[in-house]
Amino acid sequence: MEKLRYERPIIQKMNTGLMNKFGTRTEYEPVTHIESVPVKSLIKEYGSPLFVISEKQIRRNYQNATRIFKTRYPKVQFAWSYKTNYMNAVCQVFHQEGSWAEVVSGFEYNKALGNGVPGSKIIFNGPDKTDEQLIAAARNNSLIHIDHFDELYSLIKLSEENNLKPRVAIRVNMDTGIYPKWDRFGFNFENGQAWNAITRIINSENLDLVGLHCHIGTFMLSPAAYAVAATKLCELTWSIKEKFNKTIQYIDLGGGFPSTNTLKGAYLPGSDTVPSIDQFADAITDVILGYGFKHDDLPLLILETGRALIDDAGFLLGTVLASKRLSDGRRATILDFGVNSLFTAFWYDHKVSPAQAFGQHTEEMVLYGPLCMNIDIVRESITMPLLEKGNHLVVHKVGAYNMTQWMQFITLRPNILMIDKENNTHVIRKAETLEYLELNEQVPEHLKHNPLK
Amino acid sequence: MKLKKNIATSAEGFIFNPGTGDSFSTNPIGAEILSLLKEEKTIAEIIDVISAKYDVDQSQFEKDLDDFKSQLEDSNILD
Ligand SMILES: Cc1ncc(COP(=O)(O)O)c(C=O)c1O
Numbered sequence: 072m073e074k075l076r077y078e079r080p081i082i083q084k085m086n087t088g089l090m091n092k093f094g095t096r097t098e099y100e101p102v103t104h105i106e107s108v109p110v111k112s113l114i115k116e117y118g119s120p121l122f123v124i125s126e127k128q129i130r131r132n133y134q135n136a137t138r139i140f141k142t143r144y145p146k147v148q149f150a151w152s153y154k155t156n157y158m159n160a161v162c163q164v165f166h167q168e169g170s171w172a173e174v175v176s177g178f179e180y181n182k183a184l185g186n187g188v189p190g191s192k193i194i195f196n197g198p199d200k201t202d203e204q205l206i207a208a209a210r211n212n213s214l215i216h217i218d219h220f221d222e223l224y225s226l227i228k229l230s231e232e233n234n235l236k237p238r239v240a241i242r243v244n245m246d247t248g249i250y251p252k253w254d255r256f257g258f259n260f261e262n263g264q265a266w267n268a269i270t271r272i273i274n275s276e277n278l279d280l281v282g283l284h285c286h287i288g289t290f291m292l293s294p295a296a297y298a299v300a301a302t303k304l305c306e307l308t309w310s311i312k313e314k315f316n317k318t319i320q321y322i323d324l325g326g327g328f329p330s331t332n333t334l335k336g337a338y339l340p341g342s343d344t345v346p347s348i349d350q351f352a353d354a355i356t357d358v359i360l361g362y363g364f365k366h367d368d369l370p371l372l373i374l375e376t377g378r379a380l381i382d383d384a385g386f387l388l389g390t391v392l393a394s395k396r397l398s399d400g401r402r403a404t405i406l407d408f409g410v411n412s413l414f415t416a417f418w419y420d421h422k423v424s425p426a427q428a429f430g431q432h433t434e435e436m437v438l439y440g441p442l443c444m445n446i447d448i449v450r451e452s453i454t455m456p457l458l459e460k461g462n463h464l465v466v467h468k469v470g471a472y473n474m475t476q477w478m479q480f481i482t483l484r485p486n487i488l489m490i491d492k493e494n495n496t497h498v499i500r501k502a503e504t505l506e507y508l509e510l511n512e513q514v515p516e517h518l519k520h521n522p523l524k
Numbered sequence: 525m526k527l528k529k530n531i532a533t534s535a536e537g538f539i540f541n542p543g544t545g546d547s548f549s550t551n552p553i554g555a556e557i558l559s560l561l562k563e564e565k566t567i568a569e570i571i572d573v574i575s576a577k578y579d580v581d582q583s584q585f586e587k588d589l590d591d592f593k594s595q596l597e598d599s600n601i602l603d
Binding site: 460 | 551599
């Protein structure tokens with residue numbers, strides 16, 4: 072006799088009329104394939120957990136964003152924010168699409184060069200650039216975005232000593248009505264610091280002021296804040312033309328557009344609430360086009376959009392290790408990945424789907440990672456089918472900031488796979504091994520042995 | 525493991541405790557276990573019946589039955 076499909080027994084109290092705040096029906100609809108490739112076979116072949124990136128989705132996102140901006144404004148350039156995801160394969164997809172590179176450290180800068188990005192198409196941001204890196208960037212004709220007066224003065228000195236004339240911009244911080252203000256980066260607009268820096272640069276023989284930059288925050292939910300930022304950068308651009316007869320070539324509005332993830336504590340899912348890129352583009356381009364620049368003086372608009380272009384192209388596949396009940400009766404499911412791999416679980420209530428079909432019964436549960444620490448929580452409360460050991464799960468929208476901020480803690484970091492346009496799979500970063508991890512370790516001679524045997 | 529005498533169960537998995545006014549729902553396999561309990565079957569008998577009928581390891585089911593038992597205790601319907 073054929074046996075019936077098994078499901079573990081549960082009993083649930085009925086609370087008539089009470090809607091669950093977290094569980095939306097779509098959350099527990101199974102996701103059995105990523106870009107037509109079965110989750111089951113991906114895990115079988117490449118292990119669990121496993122990061123999966125869809126090349127198609129990255130290209131779709133990029134083409135969509137460029138279309139939105141280019142249909143509103145004549146001169147637009149995206150620069151891929153390396154820290155958002157600097158897997159070389161991912162960067163190359165963006166560079167193939169025409170994106171420049173935006174980097175914030177020497178190693179990211181070298182990664183961009185290694186990816187074949189010409190120095191002149193690398194934007195070097197951030198407060199931490201060594202003298203050697205500044206000189207190299209100047210020699211490569213890169214765009215150096217100056218963050219503070221100490222950097223401004225060292226760059227002037229280095230340029231004089233080495234007979235260089237780097238192309239520079241300043242990062243401007245400002246009040247856009249959004250709090251907290253990100254005023255620790257760059258020169259302040261309202262108190263005149265930015266204007267002082269501009270004056271100092273223009274009076275220097277050795278620096279060529281070509282742009283103005285700001286990055287007003289991340290996961291910004293207000294297009295209006297971008298309109299304020301664009302207005303203030305246009306005002307500086309205008310004043311520079313008036314006072315110094317100098318045309319600023321570009322304004323760079325940084326990154327910060329939200330992805331459709333759901334911020335922790337938000338009542339509604341991000342996919343229903345975050346403004347679209349169109350709304351940000353309208354806010355920004357209306358200001359610049361309306362400012363009154365002559366057509367030839369219209370600045371190039373640079374965008375360093377990160378998470379909005381990659382988040383939904385990344386998935387994390389994983390496996391249930393155990394299911395148990397907590398002392399208060401709640402269900403707890405333990406997964407083979409935690410906040411060490413899924414760093415963004417600290418920010419988001421990630422959407423998690425089962426990767427196989429289930430019966431109609433569901434229960435509310437906590438999703439825990441495998442780490443031996445209390446903070447290792449993937450979802451504090453989620454309604455899922457009756458999961459058991461060995462079931463697979465798919466976490467959605469994990470493309471941004473995980474593959475760069477993940478921690479090697481307790482477990483080794485897993486494979487990252489890319490599914491290309493023809494649905495072929497490519498490992499783009501191999502799972503770490505103990506050997507890899509210990510490569511840079513050195514044990515002093517007197518600690519090489521111990522008496523335990 | 526014994527159900528309280530006054531607990532009402534239905535084959536569809538609806539459970540009512542007239543003592544407290546609480547109602548519960550259970551999945552089909554849960555309903556089946558409850559009806560075996562009503563017939564005063566032992567744990568060993570329940571394990572035999574279920575693992576003969578469903579596609580499950582006996583040890584897996586033992587673990588799940590234990591888990592179910594603690595859910596029933598929390599629901600306050602066991603004697
Ligand atoms: C200077 C700069 N540009 C771009 C980005 C990308 O931001 P986002 O991922 O929010 O678009 C960041 C991220 O913090 C940044 O600091």
